[in-house]
Every structure is written in structure tokens, then in C-alpha cells.
Amino acid sequence: MSKLVTRLTSARRQAKAGRGRQAALGPSVMWAIPAVVIYALFALAPILVVVAISFTSWDGVRPAKFVGLENWINLPHIAFLGSSVKIMLVLLVGSILVQLPIGLLLGVWAAGPQRNRAVLCTFFFLPLVLSGVAISIVWRQIMDANFGIPGQFAAIFGGNGNVLGSMEGAIATLLAIGAWGSAPFFGLVFQGAAKGIPQTLYDAAAIDGAGRFRQFFMVTLPQLRATIVMALIFMVVGGLTGFETIMIVTEGGPARKTLTTPLLMYYSAFRDYHLGEGAVIAVLLILAAGGIAVLFAKYSGFDKMESDLEGL
Amino acid sequence: MRVLSKPYAVAIAGIITASFVVAGCGDSKDEGSGTNGDDSCDPNTELVLWRPGDVSSTPLRNAIDRFNETSECGTVKFEEVTDDTIDEKLRMTLGTDEGPDMFVSHGGAHLWEQASDPETIFMPASTEVADFFWPWAERLTTLNGVNYGIPSSGTEPVMLFYNKTILAENGLEVPETYDDLLAAVDVLAKTDYIPIVISNQAWALLMFWEWLVDRIGGEQVWESCVQGEWEACWNDPAMLEATEKIVELKEHGAFADNWASVDYGAGGSEPLMTTGKGVFYLMGSWGYTSMLTADPDYVKENFGFTKMPAVTGGKGDPTNVVGNPTRSVIITNKAKLSLAQEFTKELTTDQFIKDAIAGGQVPTNKNAADFASESETPEFTQFLLEMIGEANYFTQSWDVGVTSLGSTVEPEMERILLGEITPEEFIAAALTMDPNA
Numbered sequence: 011m012s013k014l015v016t017r018l019t020s021a022r023r024q025a026k027a028g029r030g031r032q033a034a035l036g037p038s039v040m041w042a043i044p045a046v047v048i049y050a051l052f053a054l055a056p057i058l059v060v061v062a063i064s065f066t067s068w069d070g071v072r073p074a075k076f077v078g079l080e081n082w083i084n085l086p087h088i089a090f091l092g093s094s095v096k097i098m099l100v101l102l103v104g105s106i107l108v109q110l111p112i113g114l115l116l117g118v119w120a121a122g123p124q125r126n127r128a129v130l131c132t133f134f135f136l137p138l139v140l141s142g143v144a145i146s147i148v149w150r151q152i153m154d155a156n157f158g159i160p161g162q163f164a165a166i167f168g169g170n171g172n173v174l175g176s177m178e179g180a181i182a183t184l185l186a187i188g189a190w191g192s193a194p195f196f197g198l199v200f201q202g203a204a205k206g207i208p209q210t211l212y213d214a215a216a217i218d219g220a221g222r223f224r225q226f227f228m229v230t231l232p233q234l235r236a237t238i239v240m241a242l243i244f245m246v247v248g249g250l251t252g253f254e255t256i257m258i259v260t261e262g263g264p265a266r267k268t269l270t271t272p273l274l275m276y277y278s279a280f281r282d283y284h285l286g287e288g289a290v291i292a293v294l295l296i297l298a299a300g301g302i303a304v305l306f307a308k309y310s311g312f313d314k315m316e317s318d319l320e321g322l
Numbered sequence: 323m324r325v326l327s328k329p330y331a332v333a334i335a336g337i338i339t340a341s342f343v344v345a346g347c348g349d350s351k352d353e354g355s356g357t358n359g360d361d362s363c364d365p366n367t368e369l370v371l372w373r374p375g376d377v378s379s380t381p382l383r384n385a386i387d388r389f390n391e392t393s394e395c396g397t398v399k400f401e402e403v404t405d406d407t408i409d410e411k412l413r414m415t416l417g418t419d420e421g422p423d424m425f426v427s428h429g430g431a432h433l434w435e436q437a438s439d440p441e442t443i444f445m446p447a448s449t450e451v452a453d454f455f456w457p458w459a460e461r462l463t464t465l466n467g468v469n470y471g472i473p474s475s476g477t478e479p480v481m482l483f484y485n486k487t488i489l490a491e492n493g494l495e496v497p498e499t500y501d502d503l504l505a506a507v508d509v510l511a512k513t514d515y516i517p518i519v520i521s522n523q524a525w526a527l528l529m530f531w532e533w534l535v536d537r538i539g540g541e542q543v544w545e546s547c548v549q550g551e552w553e554a555c556w557n558d559p560a561m562l563e564a565t566e567k568i569v570e571l572k573e574h575g576a577f578a579d580n581w582a583s584v585d586y587g588a589g590g591s592e593p594l595m596t597t598g599k600g601v602f603y604l605m606g607s608w609g610y611t612s613m614l615t616a617d618p619d620y621v622k623e624n625f626g627f628t629k630m631p632a633v634t635g636g637k638g639d640p641t642n643v644v645g646n647p648t649r650s651v652i653i654t655n656k657a658k659l660s661l662a663q664e665f666t667k668e669l670t671t672d673q674f675i676k677d678a679i680a681g682g683q684v685p686t687n688k689n690a691a692d693f694a695s696e697s698e699t700p701e702f703t704q705f706l707l708e709m710i711g712e713a714n715y716f717t718q719s720w721d722v723g724v725t726s727l728g729s730t731v732e733p734e735m736e737r738i739l740l741g742e743i744t745p746e747e748f749i750a751a752a753l754t755m756d757p758n759a
Binding site: 278 | 582742
């Protein structure tokens, strides 16, 4: 066995040497240049600039002053950073718990053959085509204590409609808006993946006596594993960077109770013009989002490029 | 600033410079085009003026049109820059070739923070022109004894609106003092009405402090905050007393218990007033205009307005007002100064005042009262003109004076009203949030 491997490897090496460098492994690296340049210019360069700014004291007007590690040393003293991380994690875990099941069920259901599903899906997926900012402004109106939905409910069932005014209410509202706006996106992703599951697997399961629920758990879910991991990465990274809904609907309120780290970064950099401090928070977020995405991919086997259809 | 190894510093500097190049704003620090003090006459000179283009810009635009028709030595061009972006744009371009010749500013600390070197970049306003306006307007655009601004839009002081029908129904008078207001709250709290309408917008809650601190301690309390004496300012007994009075109002049932879910404005707080659910509303004068738009008949028939009530025994001058004094035209060193100053004369004309009043504004020109009858709401305009005319001091809204107030002290104000902290804890929290530290 080991001999065979050695022989194969050396054969590959010979082939490489024989055909010359540029022809070795698929197309030339040159083809990647446009993408690399765009990525470097619009993703890497801004990140590097943010890292650089994190070593300065800058108000956006006067020349930035280099202060070394001062902002980083001051990190534990950034007001409300700790609480903002907690709130962000609560929203993150909450939105995964809400969005993943909804997206999964919606996607699997929509992958079915019946024609009425196509029509209904159009309605479910409608939030995807709406502008997030515009919709947030509308939600803010909808949640008004007197003239919005909570006000109407209060008129019927009692209470005072004070939904956005409490921490629990504000977080529940943000989770609901997130689910309404994002779950259809994951539904769409799961729909595509579910349609790719071969019918033979279900037929085989049916012959083995598996009912609908068992088929879902034993066939559909395992087949969607890679897609679920991808959706989770999207949700985590989105949770660590998204802020426009919070900024518009609750503005971090009531009294900072929904002040998440991205919002804190925005306020620090662009409302108080402490760009050095804002940059430190931004770098932390980049590291956290990048790190979590890598860990997820590594430990879920997402990076192994193995197909779940192996053997079919 | 630390000493560091040269290659490291060069690398950082390189990246920062690269960021500006990427962002498309060369930091050339050009000292204008050198036209200042040049009295020559070139009809092709064009001065660019930046301002948000909302309806309140109409009198200024008309003034520009009139000026351009008659001017022989150049024209002014109005360039609309939205409210959301004007601060950023000015911060990036003032002092460079991309900057405007003139722009419109709220003045105060905010203005001085916008330019790296205000005393070189801003050009003095004509004192002759500035004399046409109330003296408090000039204070906000004066740095080290030099005035840089000419008022160009209406004043927006904070005032107390009330529903006179509901007051009469409950046998109540218009409150002149804090105690009167508290007594009225006690009566109204027993009814289904909301005694004082508030919203979850911190800047709107801030008005309660702006009002009470001024009436209790006088204008110098907050001015010491603006001038960087943060500790002296928050340690002033007036700050604590004002906070206690706000808690007192809350404890007497002045505010609806769902206020934290009420948004400011046309979707939240104002309909409570215009549908006759709320009785008092502490708000800037613009609140009247927007409520009038929502329900003109109801507002005209039922609404009254008065000054912020006095506090018995308080040190503050009850004629003082707080709010947004005005927005002034600032000339930059890029402009041809003689032409720009000539243009500002247009803001003193009768036609400018008439245009402003017709648009629902209250200009800060000293002679504006002569035209009050031309307003669509003459009674309101007349009241405002009298109020600002007799004002000895006009405190600028706190959040315009200190830009970081919004993310530091304001949420603590919400916590006070949510009953999470005591007035003493509020002061202690504010003391830790010195924006100058």
C-alpha cells in the first residue's frame, strides 16, 4: 500500500516537472489577480487601515496622533464593552435558535413538489427584497406603545403596550424582526440543498419503514449537514457585524439594554469621534467573527470537502 | 506620544496615508485660493454654499437668487448637502480645495470641532451685518472675541405646549412655575389623560434637564460643562436638584408608564397630543409646526404655548431660553471675503424676514416682529418673537454643545426615568463621563 502511494506521488512529481510549472495544476495564478486585487482593495486594505487607526488617537479632523498600544491597554476600560458583548451573544444565540429551525422547515417544505408552495414561497421570501433600513423604520412605527400593534393589543387584552421599553420586550422584538427578515434567506438556501437530496434515499428509508418524521431526522438533516454549518457561519458572522436594525428600532435602548458591540463601535467612532477606540472594537469584532468562522469550519468537518452523497 | 522604531512608524504612516488615498480625500491642507482681502471685481466668481436642502432653506435660497440677480462681482451657488452627511463632509474638506466657500452651522463647540484650525479656516463676519441680529446669536459663532457667523434661519427655542381645553376642563391654569406644573400633574394623574407626554428619544428627555438646570442654577451651570469644567458643572447643586425634580414629576405620575416604547414625533409622541390624550409637551418650537401639519384644526383650537416655567427660589433668569438659537452662515478661507460678506447683507433685508416668517420660521433679526402679522400663525410667531426678544441668554441644546452627550449621559437619563438609579447615582455616572478626559 505505502509503496503504491509513494509511486503515485513520485509519478505526479514527474508529471509536474515534465509539463513545466505553469501547466502544473489547473489554470495559472494570473487568473486570480482581478479577484485578489479587488479583495485586497476593498476588504484587506480597510481592515489594515482600521488596525492602523487603532494605534492612534484621532477625532477625524485633526491629524491622527500615534499613541502606540494606549487604546489597546485601555480596552478593559471601554465603557459598556462587557455588557455589549453579553447582549450581542444573547441576540446571537437567540437568533440562531429562532432562525435555524424556521429556515430549515421553510426550506424543506418549499423543496416539495406541490405547485401552491411556489406561490406561498413568494410571500415568505418577500422580506428578502425589502431594504433593511426602510423596513426597520416601519417596524419602529409598528411597535409604538399607543398607535402600533402593542397599543392595539393593550386596548383589547389590557397592559400598556410597553414592549420596546423593557429589555425582554426589546430583545424579543429584535429577534422577531431578524427572524422575519433573515429566516426566508436561510429557507432559500435549505430549499436548494434539500432539492439536491436524491429521491432514492427516501425510497430506501420508506422501504425500511421510516415514517415522515424519521425520514426528516435520518435522511434530510444529515444530508443538509454542510448547509447547516454554512448557515450557522452566516448567522454568527451576521450577528457579530449586523447593527442597522438595532440602531434604528431600539437605538441600543431602553437605556443601553440592547447596545451591542457593533453599535458601540459605531457610536464610539462616528458619534463621539473617538476613532481610535472605535477601531479597537472593530478589530475585536473582525477577530471574533473570523475566528469563530474558522473554528466552525474546522470542527464541523466543513473544510474537508467531503460529499454527503459518497457511495451513491 | 511614544518613541518607536522608525520602520514601524513609517509603515503605520504609510497605511494611514494610503487610507486617505483610498477614501479619495487628499489631505492637501491648501490654505485657500488666496483671494481673501481681494477687493477686485470678477463677475465670474462663484461662491459655493453648503446646507441641507429641507424646507427651512427656502428663505436662504431666495436670498441667494436675489443676490445673484443684482450682484456684479460674482454669484453664490447653493449646494444641497444632506443633514446626515454634512458634518462628515465638512470634517473632511474644510481647509482643502474641496471644501465650500460658505456653509451653514448650528455653531458652538460643534463648529469649532469641525475644522483643524478654526481661526485660520473661518473668516470673520461683518460686524455691521451681525448688528441686525439678536446679540445671543453671535455668541455661538464667536471664538476668542471674533464672530464668524451671520444667522440665516429661524430660532427654535424649547417651550411648553399645553392643551387648554383639557386644562379648563380640570379647572387648571397655565403653569408659571414648577410648583404650578406639579400641582397640575397631581390633578391630571387622577384622570385618564397623560399629564406630560415624553418619548424614548434621549435628546427630548434632555430638555427637562436643560429647562430645570437653567431655572434652578442659571445659565453658567451648563456653560461650565461646555467650557470643559465637567466636574464643576455636574457637582453644581442645580444638577442634582433638577434631577430630583424630574424624579418627583415621575413619582407624581406625570409620565405614561409606557413612555419608553413611545417614539418621538409624528408616529409616537405628537399624536398623543393631537388626539387629546396628552396635556403638556415640552418640546422645541418646531413641535408646533409639525403638530399643526398633523391636525391644523385641533391644534389651532386647543393648543396653547408658554415659556418653560420658572422654579421658585431658583437663581436662573426666567427670560432665558434653551434650544437651537439659529443656524449661521460661516465663511471659509476659500471664499472671496468681500463678496461673501456682501452676500450676508441680503440676510438682513425685509424680504428675507418675510420669506422666513411665511415658511413658519422665526428669524433672529431684531426687527422681525414688524412682520409677525404675515405669519400663518401670527399668535404663535408673535409669542416666540417676544420670548426671544426679551431673552437675556439663549443656551444651546446640550447635545449640540457637547457632541458625545448622546452616548454617555443621555442613556443615564433614561435610567433615571426607568427608576433604575437614584439622582445621586445619576450625577456620579455623569461625572465619570467627561468628554474632555
